[in-house]
Amino acid sequence: MSEPRVRPDPAFALLELYEEALPEVYGYLLSRCGSRAVAEELTSETFLGAVSACRATEAPPVSTGWLIGVARHKLVDHWRRREREERGLRLVRETETVDPWEGEIDALLAREVLAELGGHHRAALTLRYLDGLPVPEVARLLGRTVHATEALLVRAKAAFRTAYRGKEGCHD
Structure with missing residues (x-):
């Protein structure tokens, strides 16, 4: 045995x-x-x-x-x-849809702005642009559809741009 x-x-x-x-x-x-x-x-x-x-x-x-x-x-x-x-x-405010990633940005200021965004915006931007994941993978990780994730990314980039520009004037 x-x-x-x-x-x-x-x-x-x-x-x-x-x-x-x-x-x-x-x-x-x-x-x-x-x-x-x-x-x-x-x-x-x-x-x-x-x-x-x-x-x-x-x-x-x-x-x-x-x-x-x-x-x-x-x-x-x-x-x-x-x-x-x-x-x-927090009230989420829709803003213009111009790409916020145009031009150069200050990395420290960008990190500060990213930290102040809502969690869903921060998660989407980090996974897509810092981790470099494709939109379908970001959607899977966030538990959203690809279409909803694309819309979220548009809103997140707009929120980032608005916040960045507001802080950029304060740091000049």
Whole structure:
């Protein structure tokens, strides 16, 4: 009679990768949310979520790239939570539809403006333009249709442009 085989816990692979992946996951999150406290919290959520996810049947192999994907989902969830909290407090105003990405922009000022946008605008712009994801992937991550995501991106760019121009005059 053969002895039953014990499957090794896939979380051990995650533990082996932890020290190498931690700075990359944290850096990814910090560069997108701009807050150390939020980046630290989301990094913690990422690794905790990864432990559960890697134990699921047919989970992908544990890698830094996979962890960045988990972090991206945690960041989107964070923005959604924050947007729900802010939604009742803010009136969304439609603005002109000229492309706000024309010309050069100040990176620090742009990051400041991005941080002040509503969560849904910030999420859409970050995923599309900082992460370089195609619109269908942004739509999937945000739980929207492609058409709704395209409309959101138009509104988000307009909101960004308006806020940027307002701050640009203050920083001259």
